[in-house]
Amino acid sequence: MSSFKESKIEDFAFDFLKEYYAARHSTDYLFVERNLQTKRGNQVDGIIACHANDDSHFISSIHLRGSDRLARLLTNYKKNGLGKLRFLTALLVFATAFFLFREMQSLLFMSIVPAVTALLVFIIHSLLKERLLQEKVKSIVDELRKQPADEQWLGISISSLCFRNNSLAKYLLQLCEKRGIGVITVGKRARVVLMQRPRTIICRRGDFVSHYSPEDKIRQALLNQTYLVVA
Structure with a gap:
């Protein structure tokens, strides 16, 4: 009897978002960094940065640590x-x-x-x-408030079927939509499903890169890419 290996969103989220932003910003270069901190000491599971179409610095964040807790809450509610x-x-x-x-x-x-x-x-x-x-559910989503980015994503290791006829899952999507948070899921078949697209946030001062501890590293990587494109 065959069984599907359990798929974790951590293994698929970055590849999915890299393809998503590469197509959106028409670029082959994306700076990816996992497990980093903001200058305020908040932990971020990962970011993807690149040059936007207007040549500004664009950065998106992904929250994955709440995946298991959200999956349990939504699955238990679906069943019980x-x-x-x-x-x-x-x-x-x-x-x-x-x-x-x-x-x-x-x-x-x-x-x-x-x-x-x-x-x-x-x-x-x-x-x-x-x-x-x-x-x-709200306490997990609130974690994204600590992740400054032009666009924010929430990743969950759960089948998209769990969202059908599930009022708690509907509440999650409504909450994320209200806050402009994108949602992606991955089930046992290792297929990433885009449940909801994020809304772009306008940074009031400079750009969101300045909020992260490895700011110099990110800017240098994007600057090097600029030179490669010009060359």
Whole structure:
């Protein structure tokens, strides 16, 4: 019985983005650096830099460290939804309320109040659980705020099929779209899927290269490429 080897987004993201930006900026040269820091001490999984069509310095960042956590959250939600604990909680509340009002010997309270109370508890529990899951997703996406770049990407090792009929995955895409973050995934068949394109951010001062610790290294690499193109 054959099985697919587990594919990791780390093994495919950079090649995919290199092809993406090479075609977009009409260049064969792209500077790629993995595991670097910003001047504020924030860790970045990787960047791709090049000359844009207007000859300015362009840089994109990719966030991969949240891949496993996001994959677990989205997959578990796809399989189990909000879970069964909320049903048990509602049942316990119903049983407790029923026995309490039984002592009062009130048929009206025994038949209505426990059911209404259990329903309210079920709804509140569901809303809180959904909010908790959304906050976990948001905390991972928030990591990209620490990665200054013209365009930002989020990579996830997960099948694109997991996004179908998955409201938590829909929330992730909506959140990323709102913040202008691109999303790519890779499943077991090692096929990278572009789920969402990023929105370009305008740097208010200079360019985003100046935010990274190896700024001189990046600029020198891009400068050398300029000389090669002129030559």
